[in-house]
Amino acid sequence: MTQSALAEDPKLTLARKTEQAKQQFMASQSPSVQQTVTSAFERLLSSDVARDAKTVGEAAPDFELPNAQGGSFRLSQALKHGPLVLSFYRGGWCPFCSLEFKALVDKLPEMRSLGASLVAVSPQDPEHSRQTASDLGLDFPVLSDQGNRLTREYGLLMALDQEMRALYQEWGMDLIEANGDDSYELPVPATYVIDHDGIIRAAYVDKDYTRRMEPADIITALKAL
Numbered sequence: 001m002t003q004s005a006l007a008e009d010p011k012l013t014l015a016r017k018t019e020q021a022k023q024q025f026m027a028s029q030s031p032s033v034q035q036t037v038t039s040a041f042e043r044l045l046s047s048d049v050a051r052d053a054k055t056v057g058e059a060a061p062d063f064e065l066p067n068a069q070g071g072s073f074r075l076s077q078a079l080k081h082g083p084l085v086l087s088f089y090r091g092g093w094c095p096f097c098s099l100e101f102k103a104l105v106d107k108l109p110e111m112r113s114l115g116a117s118l119v120a121v122s123p124q125d126p127e128h129s130r131q132t133a134s135d136l137g138l139d140f141p142v143l144s145d146q147g148n149r150l151t152r153e154y155g156l157l158m159a160l161d162q163e164m165r166a167l168y169q170e171w172g173m174d175l176i177e178a179n180g181d182d183s184y185e186l187p188v189p190a191t192y193v194i195d196h197d198g199i200i201r202a203a204y205v206d207k208d209y210t211r212r213m214e215p216a217d218i219i220t221a222l223k224a225l
Helices: 003-008 014-027 031-045 075-081 095-113 126-136 146-153 162-170 175-179 215-223
Strands: 064-066 072-074 084-088 117-122 142-144 157-159 185-187 190-194 200-205
Touching: 014 095, 031 162, 064 142, 072 075, 075 084, 075 117, 084 095, 095 117, 095 126, 095 215, 126 142, 126 175, 146 157, 146 185, 190 215, 200 215
Parallel strands: 084 117, 117 142
Antiparallel strands: 064 072, 084 190, 157 185, 190 200
16 A cells, blocks of 8 residues: 555554555665664664653743744744644655644544644745645645754754665755755654643654654544643
8 A cells, every 4th residue: 555545544543554654665675774774763762852852731832933824823822712733743755744744634624623723843944844735735834943943942852863864865855955954953743732821731752753643632632621
């Protein structure tokens, strides 16, 4: 099953879709590349990355960032209208992010019926953020956190493993182009459900960047507010 077919299959959970996509991708690589990816992944999982990430019960740091759809977005202003789902993603080039967005879009009407809004943040520059929103048909705010200032505030900063950088280029994942710098810094993908008082009521943070919060769990968290 291709990634496109995975995204369209309503019977599969997001976790199953991303796991199958990971398996298919790894199977398509040479043994030496598989070893490089596996070793880099093991180093990431054994690191202290995201150890101090914001979590349930904490106040969500306020922010204002450029919105791909135009203008800027401020968290405190948006919370005046209801709770918010804040999604940190790596970039439009990331296949696991694309699968996550497809799953989130499918649940967006239900989120909105509960009075909540959805916003996504990545270190991509405004131009690439606009391209991501256009390519994936996203009709919610897609924000540009160039330099990862907000990612740092939320404790989610990670650097792409040195041995993976050349491979990313080979795969067409040009982080320097997309982010406008050569830091190779990315957010650990994370999802926060923030109530109208600015308090985090649900949080999903996983150094395994192929894993994401299930949209059904987001809905459950919103219903509990």
